[in-house]
Amino acid sequence: MFSQLTLHERLLKAVAELKFVEPTPVQAAAIPLALAGRDLRVTAQTGSGKTAAFVLPMLNRLVDLQGPRVEIRALILLPTRELAQQTLKQVQLFAQFTYIKAGLVTGGEDFKEQAAMLRKVPDVLIGTPGRLLEQLNAGNLDLSHVQVLVLDEADRMLDMGFAEDMERLCKECANRQQTLLFSATTGGAALRDMIGKVLNDPEHLMLNRVSQLAEGTRQQIITADHDQHKEQIVQWLLSNETFKKAIIFTNTRTMADRIYGHLVAKEVKAFVLHGDKDQKDRKQAIERFKEGGSKVLVATDVAARGLDIDGLDLVINFDMPRSGDEYVHRIGRTGRAGGEGLAISLITHNDWNLMSSIERYLKQQFERRVIKEVKGTYGGPKKVKASGKAAGVKKKKTTDKKGGDKKVAAKRKPAAKAPRNAPLASADGMAPLKKRAPAAE
Template sequence: MDYNSGSFDLIAHKVTPLLSSLPLHPRLLQTLDDLGLNEPTPIQQQAIPLALEGQDLIASAETGSGKTFAFMLPTLDRLLNTPAPDSGTRVLILVPTRELAHQILKQGEKLIKGTRLQIGLITGGESFKYQRALFRKNPEIIVATPGRLLEHLEQGTPDFQGLEVLILDEADRMLDMGFSDDVLSITGQCNSERQTLLFSATLSHRGLKGIIDTLLRDPAVITLSTVRDRHGSITQQIIPADDKIHKKNLLAWLLQNETYDKALVFTNTKLQADALGPELRKQGLRVGVLHGDMTQDERNQMMGLLRQGTIKTLVATDVAARGLDIKGVDLVINFDMARSGKDYVHRIGRTGRAGEQGLAISLISHQEWNLMTGIERYLKHEFERRLIKEIAGEYRGPKKLKRSGKAAGGKKKTASTTAEKAKNKKAKQRLRDKKNIGKRRQPKDAETAAPREAGHKPLTRKASKPTASD
């Protein structure tokens, strides 16, 4: 099976019309009924029965498809049906970001309500002392980010020798963030007889094959969609912008005139996010900022303000592109175009979730045009072009385009121009020769005219070879 190419066989499984039809523990079925959850999503229909059989599983589905319940429900069913009160951690869920970890924690707490199961959170930005105390309580489920969990393992705090289920969520993102070695170090200290479930938005990541081959045993594979699939519920637009100042004017206009409940504005740098927040607030907009340099308490507070509606817009870096499941986000604006197609998909995936409609707008300067067209080719989808007449700038896109959609123009290198550059290039100079530039060379006769000392031959100096500085 070629994991690297992203080519997989779809597991054909009997479609289950209702979650209540699945062979889940009665306590879980009651909880689902209390939550008003009855119809499973496609990923839940296919993944839950396979996971219930105890099989290792690889599952790929787009963001917002219900992957969390797809791995949580069969895992909780296992814990409820086979109690082990004297064991340590029974389930480990590894995720790339704190935001995603908090999201899974909340979903898990909803599902274990009314049971004796406990779930704990281990991420950066929290007290080591508190987390060590949490491990001593032996919660059945641990949700963790790799970096902080590895620090605890190096101190010998947790014990995963009795681990029954290992879940890797957003595995491709963990590899993008450089967690591959950390994940392998952690799993090397886990029970080798465990069940492993790997969920990812894409299965074509170059490093994913090594992880799969190392950690999973004869896994079943489900691919419902890939990151290249068009988000049918999201309208995707681009607006050309002259420069940063014009972008700021466009952004303010959109936030003041578009109809939306909540909006996410993405930048590529923390500095830009910090700059935009106060500028938008000066224009009367309720705006918050979220990026990786903020403490966990600050990040939690900002997310709370957005969920409560105290703020309506969140300016964020890509730290917010994964794991955020906020109801009511129906507008995403890329102030800076995403650096890759995958990052773009995860950004706009914050809207248009669960069948709702969303709008994604990217502000494109002339420097970003070719990046934008590259993302169009990656998605196999052409963005809708848009102009705002009230503040339209001079830039409307390149005057000439290549077949690929990229900007055409610019002088091509020719043999004559290359030869001319080589001719005009100055010859390299030795440091000693550079130091002697401007100094008078001492005549040869003067060197030999110095009086001889007893037993010494007259000093002579060899003439240096001519250089470009002579």
Template structure:
């Protein structure tokens, strides 16, 4: 219960207005530590409520210790624009009965307009590393008064190539601050240098890892012959499942646009979402999806991290994600907050090995499924390829056996009979001396006369 955590009455009022009564596991463990001022390193499964775990203690501090004449007091870094706007909206709802302001700073929006809003000193800034760094370089954002630094989906920011930007931003923040790192697939060995740089004696809450199965999500695969077969399967799956809302993931922008058009042709209410859309289009697309005007969202991985939309009960991977971590984040768009969901991945022949590597990484086995009337010719590899180690050992053994085996010499019957007997010469040539054979002995060279 949130009532077990002593929160400011205005924050409690905002929670009651949203009908939120129960604290999740990550919230119950992280919030008391954060209120004590400790740095945190938190890994918890997607959809577990990590956003409230860092927003609530932050708002609590600002209400208990108001500082109207200071600059920005909290910076929240996230990898994508969609996640930035979602975190900002969560903050606005929680701060509805306070004077605390939050602002989104990310690409796709006018730089000058953002700079004008920053001059009003919002207490909380939520942004992506690239645009935040731009404002720092042009002095339109000052971070010397920062009290809270939050890195949400920290590992993803580094994977996207933001390591240098994140390092520059964190070094610009005030040293007297509280820092928290959150992710659903946190691998500390990959970001250990960042942890050492930004965290001070952190409390580690590793509540789950990528290998922990999400029990509320049914995970299935369907084998497909090729792209055209996948397109027919997607439409058939949607007709069979009849989801309230579905997210279909592709690996490229071009694939998301093409597949969106294919599904529209088959009379599915569909919209595409990808990184090359401007921010106005992206907001409009997500709003239509949330409001139910769009049933199917075909998206690239810009929608894979942190996006929380009620009613998503089906996720389809049109293409196998490139890593186990990305798979976890994709399917995490369903089965959130304890609700049930289904995740289906379409596997072409070229994706079988990648699928198997994801299974090994996540330590699970996907359930194979078929759609009546849409069976393909591909049934999986005819012969499962042995592991590299086993294949290498087999080759070494074959080579050793080859070297150890002496070449066989064909033996004649008459040779076997002659074993142990002295062989008589068969011709004069065999018994002759070298001289007899026509080789003249070397003559002794005569020494030259002296003089």
């Protein structure tokens, strides 16, 4: 029960107002340790309630601050505008019965208006690394009095190339008393390096191993012959699947616009969201999608983090994401907070190896699905039987008494063992495979 946590009565009043009764596993594990002042490194799946797990202890530290507001006391770093805006709303809801004020600094908003907001000195500042550094370099931002630093979706920020920006901002918070780092994936070497630099004797909490992520979501693949075939499958799914809301993910803005155009031509109510859209259009698309103005959102990975939309129960990967972590974040938009969802990935022959590597990463096997109405010719890689020659069979010819060729039963000779470092055989067993040059990005 939240009432059993040693939170300030004003925060417990807000929790009750929001009808939160039982803390989620990540909240139950992280909040007591954070209240005790420990640095934390927490891995928990999307939709698990990790925002409240760092916001509530952070606010608890600030709730009894006395005197005029002259210093920023807490900083929350996030990778995207959408996630930052969503986190601001959460902070405001939990702080509604306190005097704590929060501010937002992200790209896509008026720089001078943000500078004016910073002069009012919010207690909690929420922002993305790039714009925060711009305000810092302009002399509009003082982080020397920050007590609590939160790095949310730290792995994503590193993936986006914010490592140096994050380190600089962490150094600006040199007098902090606590650092909390949350992510939905375990990340890689870059994340481990960041943890070593910014956390002080942290408690490590792994609420979900990779193989347990998205347990409430059915994961399917449907094979396709080419992109045009994928578009036909998408049309069939949107016409025949039962869903409240769906997101279609692509890897490029061009493909997102193309799919959106085809949907509109078929009179499907849809919105498109990607990096070329200005902030006003992005806000409008997300708000209308949340409100039910359309059932379909076509998006690049700009929407893969931070979107928490009620009723989103279908994710379609038109393009397979480029990494296992990105796949986890995409399908994490559905099946949130214990709900059920369906994630479908469309796979051509170019996608198969990437899909297989993601299966291995997740230690799962996706369900194979065939839709007879839009079935294509590609069904995955075929196992090619070795030819007689490849199997070590040698045929002899002899000449009969009349001078004609006569077939003699083939003699099978035992296959020689290949040297340990011999090149691999090709799929037909005839010739060694050459190393393929890396594809240009």
